[in-house]
Amino acid sequence: xxxxxxxxxxxxxxxNDIGRIISRMAHEIVERNRGCKGxxxxxxxxxxxxxxxxxAQKMSAIENIEVPSASLDISFYRDDLDIxxxxxxxxxxxxxxxxxxKTIILxxxxxxTGRTVRAAMGALMDFGRPAQIQLAVLIDRGHRExxxxxxxxxxxxxTSKAEIIKVLFKERDQVDQVYIQRVE
Amino acid sequence: MYKxxxxxxxxxxxxxxxxxSTAISFKEVLQRDIKKVPTLRGKTAINLxxxxxxxxxxxxxxxxxxxxxxxxxxxxPTSSVVKGESLFDTIKTIEAYGVDFIIIRHQSSGVPYLVxxxxxxxxxxxxxxxxxxxxxxxxxxxxxxxxxxxxxxLNIAIVGDIFHSRVARSNIYCLTKLGANVRxxxxxxxxxxxxxxxxxxxxxxxxKGIKDADVIMTLRIQKERQSGGxxxxxxxxxxxxxxxxxxxxxxxxxxxxMHPGPMNRGVEIASEVCDSLHxxxxxxxxxxxxxxxxxxxxxxSAKLNYTGSL
Amino acid sequence: xxxxxxNGHIVDPSAGINTVGHIVVKDGKIKKIILxxxxxxxxxxxxxxxxxxxxxHVFPGLVDIHVHLRExxxxxxxxxxxxxxxxxxxxFTTLCCMPxxxxxxxxxxxxxxxxxxxxxxxxCNVHPIGAITKKQDGKELSEVGxxxxxxxxxxxxxxxxxxNSLIMRRALEYAKVFDVPIISHAEDVYLSDxxxxxxxxxxxxxxxxxxxxxAEVIMIKRDIELAALTGGSLHxxxxxxxxxxxxxxxxxxxxINVTAETTPxxxxxxxxxxxxxxxxxxxxxxxxxxKDVQAIRQGLHDGSIDCIATDHAPHHRDDKECEFDRAxxxxxxxxTALALGLKLVEDGVLSLSTLIEKMTIAPSNILKLGKGTxxxxxxxxxxxxxxxxxxTVDKEDLVSxxxxxxxxxxxxxxxSVLTIVDGDIKYNLKQxxx
Numbered sequence: 001x002x003x004x005x006x007x008x009x010x011x012x013x014x015x016n017d018i019g020r021i022i023s024r025m026a027h028e029i030v031e032r033n034r035g036c037k038g039x040x041x042x043x044x045x046x047x048x049x050x051x052x053x054x055x056a057q058k059m060s061a062i063e064n065i066e067v068p069s070a071s072l073d074i075s076f077y078r079d080d081l082d083i084x085x086x087x088x089x090x091x092x093x094x095x096x097x098x099x100x101x102k103t104i105i106l107x108x109x110x111x112x113t114g115r116t117v118r119a120a121m122g123a124l125m126d127f128g129r130p131a132q133i134q135l136a137v138l139i140d141r142g143h144r145e146x147x148x149x150x151x152x153x154x155x156x157x158x159t160s161k162a163e164i165i166k167v168l169f170k171e172r173d174q175v176d177q178v179y180i181q182r183v184e
Numbered sequence: 185m186y187k188x189x190x191x192x193x194x195x196x197x198x199x200x201x202x203x204x205s206t207a208i209s210f211k212e213v214l215q216r217d218i219k220k221v222p223t224l225r226g227k228t229a230i231n232l233x234x235x236x237x238x239x240x241x242x243x244x245x246x247x248x249x250x251x252x253x254x255x256x257x258x259x260x261p262t263s264s265v266v267k268g269e270s271l272f273d274t275i276k277t278i279e280a281y282g283v284d285f286i287i288i289r290h291q292s293s294g295v296p297y298l299v300x301x302x303x304x305x306x307x308x309x310x311x312x313x314x315x316x317x318x319x320x321x322x323x324x325x326x327x328x329x330x331x332x333x334x335x336x337x338l339n340i341a342i343v344g345d346i347f348h349s350r351v352a353r354s355n356i357y358c359l360t361k362l363g364a365n366v367r368x369x370x371x372x373x374x375x376x377x378x379x380x381x382x383x384x385x386x387x388x389x390x391x392k393g394i395k396d397a398d399v400i401m402t403l404r405i406q407k408e409r410q411s412g413g414x415x416x417x418x419x420x421x422x423x424x425x426x427x428x429x430x431x432x433x434x435x436x437x438x439x440x441x442m443h444p445g446p447m448n449r450g451v452e453i454a455s456e457v458c459d460s461l462h463x464x465x466x467x468x469x470x471x472x473x474x475x476x477x478x479x480x481x482x483x484x485s486a487k488l489n490y491t492g493s494l
Numbered sequence: 495x496x497x498x499x500x501n502g503h504i505v506d507p508s509a510g511i512n513t514v515g516h517i518v519v520k521d522g523k524i525k526k527i528i529l530x531x532x533x534x535x536x537x538x539x540x541x542x543x544x545x546x547x548x549x550x551h552v553f554p555g556l557v558d559i560h561v562h563l564r565e566x567x568x569x570x571x572x573x574x575x576x577x578x579x580x581x582x583x584x585x586f587t588t589l590c591c592m593p594x595x596x597x598x599x600x601x602x603x604x605x606x607x608x609x610x611x612x613x614x615x616x617x618c619n620v621h622p623i624g625a626i627t628k629k630q631d632g633k634e635l636s637e638v639g640x641x642x643x644x645x646x647x648x649x650x651x652x653x654x655x656x657x658n659s660l661i662m663r664r665a666l667e668y669a670k671v672f673d674v675p676i677i678s679h680a681e682d683v684y685l686s687d688x689x690x691x692x693x694x695x696x697x698x699x700x701x702x703x704x705x706x707x708x709a710e711v712i713m714i715k716r717d718i719e720l721a722a723l724t725g726g727s728l729h730x731x732x733x734x735x736x737x738x739x740x741x742x743x744x745x746x747x748x749x750i751n752v753t754a755e756t757t758p759x760x761x762x763x764x765x766x767x768x769x770x771x772x773x774x775x776x777x778x779x780x781x782x783x784x785k786d787v788q789a790i791r792q793g794l795h796d797g798s799i800d801c802i803a804t805d806h807a808p809h810h811r812d813d814k815e816c817e818f819d820r821a822x823x824x825x826x827x828x829x830t831a832l833a834l835g836l837k838l839v840e841d842g843v844l845s846l847s848t849l850i851e852k853m854t855i856a857p858s859n860i861l862k863l864g865k866g867t868x869x870x871x872x873x874x875x876x877x878x879x880x881x882x883x884x885x886t887v888d889k890e891d892l893v894s895x896x897x898x899x900x901x902x903x904x905x906x907x908x909x910s911v912l913t914i915v916d917g918d919i920k921y922n923l924k925q926x927x928x
Contacts, residue, residue: 073209075209075223076209076213076221076222076223076251076481077221077222077223078223081223081224081484082484087481087482087484090205090206090209090481091209092209092212093209093212093213094212122222123221126216126217126218126220126221127216127217127218128217270812270815270816271816271817272815272816290817291819292817292818292819292820293700293701293702293771293818293819294700294701294702294771294817294818295817297770297771298771298817298818312701313701313702313819314701314702314703315700315701315702316701350701353698353701376697376698377693377694377695377697377698377704377706378694378695378696378697378698378699379698381695412687
C-alpha cells in the first residue's frame with residue numbers, strides 16, 4: 001500500500017468570490033486616490049501579475065481611462081539566495097512606463113513574511129523614484145517578519161506556518177480559486 | 185552538485201536553456217537606467233588572468249559589478265606567478281581570502297579543470313589554452329537564438345583557425361548539442377585532428393561551406409600562424425577564406441555574421457561585412473555581459489544539473 | 495655469506511632452465527644449479543645460508559637498460575641510491591642510466607662519478623650510458639672511446655633525438671669502432687612541435703597539442719636506414735607505435751643490425767589515461783592508441799621488439815602537479831615493471847620464459863653486459879618472485895622519489911620478495927624464512 005502524508009485541502013474562495021473581491025479592491029484604490037490619474041499597477045512575478053492586470057482593467061472600467069499594468073520579477077533582489085538550494089527561476093520583468101513621480105500600486109497574491117514585498121520595492125526603486133507605493137494583496141495570511149503592511153487586502157486568513165495557501169488564476173491555472181492545504 | 189563552469193561538454197541542453205533564459209532577464213536589467221542589481225551583494229570574485237585579455241576581462245568585471253559582487257583583478261604582470269610561484273599555490277593563496285568565484289583564463293588547456301578539482305570557490309573558465317571558452321559559446325548561442333529564434337536546424341558555418349580556437353571548440357560542442365548543422369571551414373592546416381568526430385561537416389572551400397548558411401562565425405587569424413606553416417600570407421588567406429559581401433551571396437539572405445573579436449579587418453573579414461546589417465558583432469558584446477551575469481547568478485548556489493563529465 | 499636457494503622454480507632463459515631446483519651461490523658467483531631433488535655436500539656446509547624458496551620463482555636479476563637516475567644534478571627527483579633501491583624492490587639488479595643529467599654525462603668525469611657512486615653504494619649494478627653529442631645538443635660527438643673505457647655501455651642523447659642526420663650517421667660509424675651501440679630516442683621534433691600527448695581525437699577533445707605517431711615512425715625509419723648505411727649497431731628506445739614496430743620488423747627481416755625495446759606503459763595503457771589532464775600519464779613518446787598497444791604486444795610476441803625496459807623517469811611532484819603543458823614528461827616505472835610484464839603472461843602475449851628473457855638476457859646481450867643469466871660462474875644476481883602475491887599500486891608506497899605513475903590503484907600480481915646482487919641479499923620483502 002502506498003504511504004504518504006494526509007493532505008487536507010479546503011477551498012477558501014471560488015471564482016465568484018475572487019471576482020467580487022477584485023472589484024471591491026479596485027473601487028477602494030480608485031476611491032483612496034481620487035481617480036486613476038497617475039496610477040500604475042505593478043504585479044510581482046509570478047502570482048501578482050494576473051491579479052495586477054485584472055485590478056488595472058477593473059480600475060479602467062470604473063474611471064474609463066487606461067490604467068497601465070506591468071510585471072516585475074524580484075529574483076535578483078531576494079535576500080535568501082544564499083540559503084536556497086536552487087536559484088529561483090527568473091521570470092519576465094516588463095515595466096513599459098516611466099515610474100518617476102507616479103503612484104505605484106504594487107500587487108501580489110499573498111502576503112506572508114513581507115520579504116518579497118521588500119525585494120519588490122528595492123527592484124522598483126531601481127526603475128526610478130515613484131511618488132508613492134501602495135500595496136494590494138488578495139490574501140494576508142499573517143506571520144510578518146518585516147514592518148510591512150498592505151493598503152488593500154482582499155481577505156485576511158489566519159494560518160499556521162505548516163499550512164500552504166494556493167491562489168490559482170485562470171490566466172495561468174485554468175481556474176480561479178484560493179485554497180488552503182495542510183500537510184500532516 | 186557542480187559549482188563550476190569548465191566546459192560546455194558538462195552542460196545539458198536544459199542547462200544551456202536555463203542559462204540563456206536567465207541571460208534574457210539580465211539583458212532587460214541592462215536596459216534599465218540603473219543597471220545594477222543587488223543579487224550577489226557580499227560575494228567576492230577574482231578575475232585571474234594569466235594571459236592578456238581586454239574584452240573578456242572587461243565583460244566579466246562589468247557583469248560582476250552589475251550584480252554587486254566585489255571584484256579583484258589579478259593579472260600576470262602584477263602577480264606572483266612571475267616570481268615562480270606554482271599555479272596551485274597561487275590558487276590556494278587566493279582561496280584563503282574566502283572568494284566565491286574564481287574566473288580563470290590560462291594559456292594551458294585544462295587549468296580551470298585542474299583548479300576546480302580542489303578549489304572550494306566556483307571556477308569559471310574564461311578560456312584555457314586551445315581548449316574551451318564556454319561563456320563565449322553561450323553568448324554566441326544567445327545571440328543566435330535572439331536573431332533566429334532557435335538553434336536547431338540552422339546551418340552554422342565556423343570559418344578560420346579552428347585548430348587554435350577555444351571559441352570554435354566551445355561553439356562546436358554547444359551548437360551541435362542544440363541540433364545545429366555545424367560546418368567548419370578552414371585550410372587543412374587549421375583543422376584539429378579528429379574534429380570530424382564531433383558531428384560537423386568539414387569544408388576547405390568557403391563558398392561551398394557557407395552555402396545556405398544562417399549564421400557565419402568568423403574567427404581571428406593571428407599573424408604569427410604564418411611562421412608555423414599554418415598558412416601563407418594573410419593576403420592569400422583573405423582571398424580564399426576572408427568573408428566578403430560577394431562571397432556571402434551564397435548564404436541565406438538573412439544570414440548573420442559573428443566574430444568573437446578582436447577583428448582583423450581585411451584578413452578574416454572585410455569591413456563591408458562587419459559594418460553591414462548582417463553583422464551582430466556588437467550584440468555579441470552586450471549579450472556577453474548578460475550571459476556572464478546569468479552564469480554567475482546560477483552558479484552562486486550551484487543548480488546547473490550537469491550531465492557530462494570529462 | 496654463501497647461499498643456497500632451495501626448491502625454487504628456476505626460470506633462466508639463457509640456459510634454457512624452467513624447472514624446480516636449487517642454486518648454490520659462492521663468493522658472489524653462481525656456483526652450481528642443481529636440478530635434482532637432493533642437495534649434495536653443500537647443504538651440509540655449515541657456513542652456508544640456506545633459504546627455502548619453495549613455491550616461489552627464481553629468475554636472473556632483471557636488467558633495465560633504460561632508466562633515468564637523475565644524478566648528478568637533479569637529486570631532488572631521484573638519486574643513484576634511491577633509484578637503485580627502487581630497482582631492487584622491483585627485482586632489478588642492473589640499471590643502465592641515461593645521460594640527461596645536469597651536467598649531462600658527456601665526458602669521462604661524469605661517467606666515472608656515476609660508476610664510482612654505483613660501486614660504493616653496492617646496491618644494483620649501475621652502468622652509465624654516455625651522451626652521443628656534447629651537451630646532448632646534437633652537434634659535436636662526445637669522447638665515445640674514452641667514456642667507454644670509463645664505463646659507458648652505450649651512447650644515447652635520450653630525452654631528445656639526434657636531429658641532424660649527418661651527425662647520427664657519424665655517431666653510428668664512430669661508435670662501431672668501439673663496438674658500442676647507439677640508442678636512438680626516435681622523435682622528429684619538428685613534427686612533435688610543442689605537442690604534449692598523442693595526436694588524435696583525445697588531444698582535440700582535451701584541447702591539448704598532439705604529437706603524431708609519425709614523429710616516432712619517421713625517425714625510426716631514418717635511423718634504420720642509417721644503420722643499414724653504416725653497419726653500426728642501433729638500438730631503438732621506447733617504441734610506442736604500430737608503425738615503429740612494423741619498421742623494425744621489416745629492418746630485421748632485411749638483416750639490418752637493429753634492436754628495440756618498449757616499456758610497460760606502451761603495452762598496457764593508451765592516450766585515454768590523459769583524460770582529466772592527468773600529468774602522471776604525460777610521457778614521451780606519448781601514450782598511444784589501442785591499435786598501437788596491440789601492435790607493441792604483437793612485436794614483443796614475434797620478437798620484433800627484443801626487450802622490455804622501463805624508461806624509469808622519476809619526477810618531483812612540483813614537476814608534475816602543475817599545468818599539463820608545463821608538466822615534465824615521464825613515468826616512474828621500476829617498481830611496477832615486473833608485475834606489468836607478468837600481466838602480459840596472464841594475457842597470453844608472452845610465455846613466462848620469454849618475458850624473463852626480455853627482461854634479463856636479451857637486454858644484457860644488446861649492451862653486452864654479461865648479466866641476466868644464472869649460468870655457472872656468472873655474477874650471482876638473482877631475484878625471487880612470488881607470482882601469486884597480489885598488491886595494489888599506491889604511488890605513495892614507491893621507494894623511488896618519483897611518485898609519478900599512471901598505474902596508481904591498479905591491482906597487480908607478482909612481487910619480488912628477495913633480490914640478490916653479487917651474492918648479497920640487497921632486498922628482502924618479508925625476511926624470507928632462512
